[in-house]
Amino acid sequence: MDQDTLRELMEDSLRGWDVDYIEVRIDDTAATRIAYRGRDLEEIGRTHSFGGCVRALYRGGWGFVSFNDPSQLRRWAEMAVAQARFVGHERSLLAEIEPVVDTVPPHLVKDPRLVPLAAKKELLDEYLDIIWSTPGIASSSIFYSDSHKRVMFANSQGSFIQQERIDVTVRIAATARRDGDLQQASISLGSLGDFSLVEGLHREVRRLAQKAVELLNAPYVKPGVYPVVLDPVLAGVFCHEAFGHLSEADHIYENERLREVMVLGRPFGRPILNIVDGAALPGLRGSFKYDDEGVPAQKTYLIREGVLVGRLHSRETAAKMGEQPTGNARAIDYRFPPIVRMTNTYIEPGEATLEDLLADIKEGVYACNWYGGTTSMEMFTFSAGEAYMIRHGRIAEPLRPVKLSGNVFETLMNIDAVAKDLAFNQGGGCGKGGQMPLPVSNGSPHIRITRCVVSER
Amino acid sequence: MKKDEALGRLIDLALRRGAEEADVFYSEAEEIPVLFEANRLKQVTARQIAGVALRVVADGHLGAAASSHPQGLDELVEMALESARYGPQAHLHFPPPQSYPDVPTYDPSVPSTTLEEMVRLGEGLIAAVQAEEEGLVCEASVRRTVQEVMGLNSRGGRFHYRRTVFSVGLYGTLVRGTDMLFVGDAKASCQPIGDVMDIVQEVKRQLHWARHTARVRTGELPVIFTPLGVASALVGPLTLAFSGRLVHQGQSPLAHLLGHKAYDPRLTIWDDPTLPYRPASRICDDEGIPSRRLPLVERGRVCHFLYDLQTAGMAGAQPTGHGYRTPAGHTSIAPSCLVVEPGEGSLEEIIASLDEGLVVDQLMGAGQGNVMAGDFSGNVLLGYKIERGEVVGRVKDTVVAGNVHQLLKERVLAIGGRPRWVGGGLLVPPIAFTALSVAANP
Numbered sequence: 001m002d003q004d005t006l007r008e009l010m011e012d013s014l015r016g017w018d019v020d021y022i023e024v025r026i027d028d029t030a031a032t033r034i035a036y037r038g039r040d041l042e043e044i045g046r047t048h049s050f051g052g053c054v055r056a057l058y059r060g061g062w063g064f065v066s067f068n069d070p071s072q073l074r075r076w077a078e079m080a081v082a083q084a085r086f087v088g089h090e091r092s093l094l095a096e097i098e099p100v101v102d103t104v105p106p107h108l109v110k111d112p113r114l115v116p117l118a119a120k121k122e123l124l125d126e127y128l129d130i131i132w133s134t135p136g137i138a139s140s141s142i143f144y145s146d147s148h149k150r151v152m153f154a155n156s157q158g159s160f161i162q163q164e165r166i167d168v169t170v171r172i173a174a175t176a177r178r179d180g181d182l183q184q185a186s187i188s189l190g191s192l193g194d195f196s197l198v199e200g201l202h203r204e205v206r207r208l209a210q211k212a213v214e215l216l217n218a219p220y221v222k223p224g225v226y227p228v229v230l231d232p233v234l235a236g237v238f239c240h241e242a243f244g245h246l247s248e249a250d251h252i253y254e255n256e257r258l259r260e261v262m263v264l265g266r267p268f269g270r271p272i273l274n275i276v277d278g279a280a281l282p283g284l285r286g287s288f289k290y291d292d293e294g295v296p297a298q299k300t301y302l303i304r305e306g307v308l309v310g311r312l313h314s315r316e317t318a319a320k321m322g323e324q325p326t327g328n329a330r331a332i333d334y335r336f337p338p339i340v341r342m343t344n345t346y347i348e349p350g351e352a353t354l355e356d357l358l359a360d361i362k363e364g365v366y367a368c369n370w371y372g373g374t375t376s377m378e379m380f381t382f383s384a385g386e387a388y389m390i391r392h393g394r395i396a397e398p399l400r401p402v403k404l405s406g407n408v409f410e411t412l413m414n415i416d417a418v419a420k421d422l423a424f425n426q427g428g429g430c431g432k433g434g435q436m437p438l439p440v441s442n443g444s445p446h447i448r449i450t451r452c453v454v455s456e457r
Numbered sequence: 458m459k460k461d462e463a464l465g466r467l468i469d470l471a472l473r474r475g476a477e478e479a480d481v482f483y484s485e486a487e488e489i490p491v492l493f494e495a496n497r498l499k500q501v502t503a504r505q506i507a508g509v510a511l512r513v514v515a516d517g518h519l520g521a522a523a524s525s526h527p528q529g530l531d532e533l534v535e536m537a538l539e540s541a542r543y544g545p546q547a548h549l550h551f552p553p554p555q556s557y558p559d560v561p562t563y564d565p566s567v568p569s570t571t572l573e574e575m576v577r578l579g580e581g582l583i584a585a586v587q588a589e590e591e592g593l594v595c596e597a598s599v600r601r602t603v604q605e606v607m608g609l610n611s612r613g614g615r616f617h618y619r620r621t622v623f624s625v626g627l628y629g630t631l632v633r634g635t636d637m638l639f640v641g642d643a644k645a646s647c648q649p650i651g652d653v654m655d656i657v658q659e660v661k662r663q664l665h666w667a668r669h670t671a672r673v674r675t676g677e678l679p680v681i682f683t684p685l686g687v688a689s690a691l692v693g694p695l696t697l698a699f700s701g702r703l704v705h706q707g708q709s710p711l712a713h714l715l716g717h718k719a720y721d722p723r724l725t726i727w728d729d730p731t732l733p734y735r736p737a738s739r740i741c742d743d744e745g746i747p748s749r750r751l752p753l754v755e756r757g758r759v760c761h762f763l764y765d766l767q768t769a770g771m772a773g774a775q776p777t778g779h780g781y782r783t784p785a786g787h788t789s790i791a792p793s794c795l796v797v798e799p800g801e802g803s804l805e806e807i808i809a810s811l812d813e814g815l816v817v818d819q820l821m822g823a824g825q826g827n828v829m830a831g832d833f834s835g836n837v838l839l840g841y842k843i844e845r846g847e848v849v850g851r852v853k854d855t856v857v858a859g860n861v862h863q864l865l866k867e868r869v870l871a872i873g874g875r876p877r878w879v880g881g882g883l884l885v886p887p888i889a890f891t892a893l894s895v896a897a898n899p
Contacts, residue, residue, distance in 0.1 A: 037706065041543070042545065043785060044544050045540030045787075047785050048532060048533075050527070050529070065505075068508075084501075118543065260632075261632065379853065381822035381836035403835075407898070453896055455856040455896040
């Protein structure tokens with residue numbers, strides 16, 4: 001079915017229903033995946049996913065139908081309308097936006113589609129050889145993917161938007177073993193439309209294999225509470241996990257007490273702290289021109305000079321909280337309705353240097369890189385891929401990977417220094433509501449936290 | 458074109474284009490979730506999900522591809538053959554026709570459950586929980602799914618079954634200032650669920666135990682994992698070690714321990730996809746290997762690993778029927794219905810026997826870190842302090858860490874009685890350990 005026929009089908013399917021709002025989204029994604037486990041190539045190949053969804057709103061109730069066959073679009077719309085009418089019994093609230101008609105080409109630096117599958121495999125084979133030429137390595141994994149996603153969106157307010165995006169991700173991990181002891185080191189990278197991200201990683205791969213072996217000699221941290229300095233990667237993860245999710249309005253808009261906690265104007269950190277989220281920054285993994293409700297992307301201050309000044313919204317959460325939409329409604333694919341998600345989330349740079357941050361610490365932990373992190377709103381936990389003791393203002397002996405956790409509110413208040421070396425980590429995929437991994441980026445300069453619970457694994 | 462005709466055509470096309478062998482896996486499902494938010498009905502959804510996966514052996518190499526494009530048959534064959542050009546050497550042959558056990562997984566009263574009935578169930582659940590704690594803001598879901606699965610291969614192997622799943626879940630948030638408590642539970646079956654009092658009782662228990670806040674010290678403490686806690690923290694790293702693929706590559710801590718006593722003699726675990734009306738049960742795996750009960754650990758002794766066809770071929774082992782078809786069309790190894798044999802003693806009795814300790818329901822972030830080695834650690838999202846044989850309150854800002862293999866070998870305090878189902882495929886009692894590393898924020 002060609003684009004024009006599809007557009008006609010989409011716009012026709014939205015006409016004539018007795019609902020407050022209805023939208024349709026069609027998603028056509030072609031992807032390549034290459035996965036190695038150990039020395040074995042486990043999978044190499046392509047997939048093609050195609051489907052769509054209709055979402056309808058009636059008196060505050062939503063209906064949602066997802067499907068693989070668009071030829072019956074009008075029938076799927078009818079089902080969504082019936083569902084919304086079944087559920088709805090209050091007033092619909094959706095923030096007003098201007099309808100948009102636009103076609104957005106993909107952000108492209110080096111197109112992965114122009115690189116033959118054989119060449120991609122050859123490159124990853126080189127990285128595999130480097131890992132396995134390191135003595136002491138017991139296992140490894142390499143995972144590469146690129147995808148080309150084409151989304152068409154139409155709604156009953158006259159918007160029609162076509163957007164394309166190309167994602168590239170690579171994750172390389174090496175595990176070293178001595179007797180029964182296993183230690184892992186990894187890198188996780190991503191880009192929007194740039195295959196060259198994956199090229200020329202030979203030195204990084206060698207370093208990560210050596211790091212895994214070195215970790216076998218490193219001691220565990222003595223669990224306890226320490227001042228902690230986070231590198232830009234881990235600080236970015238912290239920003240995303242500890243605070244970003246709290247900023248997603250759909251967690252709080254229906255919850256009176258949470259709204260009382262997350263009240264605009266409340267101090268959350270010291271005046272040096274500024275946290276921002278926005279898809280309007282170009283060329284990062286969380287960047288796009290319009291979100292999945294057709295709202296234009298922007299840059300939203302969440303914390304400014306330590307004070308809560310904003311949050312992330314969908315059209316519904318914005319209306320229900322009497323605030324402006326922010327362009328943060330995203331769906332990972334056609335099987336899901338859009339929910340409030342982060343895009344590019346970062347701590348703005350300050351004035352200090354890393355040395356300034358270390359200088360006042362007699363005994364602390366310097367934590368870098370990341371394995372992953374989760375949050376439960378009030379509590380966060382994340383794993384650092386690399387860690388070192390800080391002793392008397394200097395980075396000292398390496399440690400085995402540590403786990404950092406704590407209370408979000410206390411920890412944000414305990415950020416007492418922010419360096420000037422902002423850097424972005426684009427290897428991440430965010431999970432929420434079963435929709436993972438959603439492309440996001442997070443960033444930060446080095447930051448210092450006066451106290452954090454640090455544990456062994 | 459009818460479905461099985463289309464699948465047959467796909468196999469023929471693959472063979473004509475040069476494949477030596479081919480297998481096709483098709484799954485089609487309709488899922489209807491009824492969703493409640495902030496204590497009331499919010500959204501009704503219908504998901505139609507259909508997709509085909511094709512594997513081929515060409516020139517002795519294995520390739521795979523998947524598509525959900527309704528007209529994508531030609532493209533699918535091309536993608537699968539391309540995958541085989543660069544793919545690993547094939548160590549399998551697709552199985553010839555098999556006879557399958559009778560495993561009931563379909564109940565026609567699931568698709569005929571009305572939306573009204575599902576809404577009533579959800580509303581009743583929320584009301585019953587709110588009667589316990591008025592300030593609780595609940596999200597709930599009542600879901601019904603009908604799925605049809607078909608497989609076909611070039612040696613004439615063929616399987617077909619239907620499955621229904623009915624699931625109910627509730628998650629409540631209680632906020633007091635910046636203190637947040639999350640409680641909740643869920644259940645699932647192939648048959649309709651009409652009685653949710655067990656979910657209500659579980660949430661009541663969580664609310665009751667979490668009413669006060671308790672302190673815990675940093676150090677080594679006895680920890681009891683409730684069935685929810687076992688699912689949250691231990692099952693992931695434990696079952697990973699039984700993957701035949703990781704064993705074959707020498708990456709599993711159990712790699713050289715087949716037949717050895719690697720665990721406490723009180724531990725017995727088996728995988729059984731033939732259990733009736735469990736969502737994780739099936740007549741065969743996604744490669745057509747017939748389902749059977751498989752012991753993994755028997756009184757502490759490791760007796761079997763889990764295999765799919767390719768890994769079994771590589772390792773020179775018998776296929777065990779644990780091939781799960783990934784969305785990319787390949788096969789990976791996964792357990793089906795896991796059962797941990799219960800011991801004696803209720804959760805309350807084990808608690809009463811401890812002077813000091815923790816009870817864990819939910820660990821957050823437990824899947825990070827060195828999972829392959831069996832390490833886990835996480836922030837105790839929902840857990841309680843035991844003092845002098847009683848639960849005195851909820852702990853916060855506390856991290857527990859350990860290695861599941863070491864704990865199950867050397868530090869089992871008790872494996873309790875009264876197992877329960879957690880999700881569609883895990884039947885497990887509470888498990889208590891003598892000592893785990895605990896880090897607390899003073």
